[in-house]
Amino acid sequence: MARSTIARSVTVVRQRYYWPDLQLNFWILTALAAASIVLGINAQFLVIQKQMRLGIPWIFPYGITVGALTIIFILILLLLIMQRRLLPGLVLLGAFILLVLYIVGAIETGIQLFGAGNVSSACQNSVVNNQSTGVSVNTLAWLEQNSICQSWDAVFAFWIIGAVWFIWIIVIAAQVSRSQYDY
Helix, strand or coil, rough: CCCCCCCCCCCCCCCCCCCCCHHHHHHHHHHHHHHHHHHHHHHHHHHHHHHHHCCCCHHHHHHHHHHHHHHHHHHHHHHHHHHHCCCCCHHHHHHHHHHHHHHHHHHHHHHHHCCCCCCHHHHHHHHCCCCCCCCCHHHHHHHHHHHHHHHHHHHHHHHHHHHHHHHHHHHHHHHHHHHCCCC
């Protein structure tokens, strides 16, 4: 008895997406910087709280986690770019999730700075209006306090910058998805 075989051919059609190279590279660098600053400052705050044997507010581990997730997301994007498989849907989904996380971080940091925590007012009264100079332990303590106050302002700014950058990449990914970039 003879067997017959039927050969099937499968045609795979890949849609190509054309990303604006300069904008994508600029976004990757600035988003990486924002994520690193958010991660680093929150890690510094966590170490300070631990050293002073104080409770650790949830925003510090949250900031470390969001910064690390952002870096992982960017590394995945770089890997997909190298393989020429960067899909706008993946970028949209990841960017939206991270946008929400950055907005939550900005809101909570803003509450700590200007609301319930009142860090900004404490910094103004205890540090900015109370400068210390000269070679002394008081000057070193003032410098550290000033650094902490400036770090609060910086992390708040980079929560906002990160959120804006994720809105920007969402817009770019939506345009790439609709092929609005002409090449």
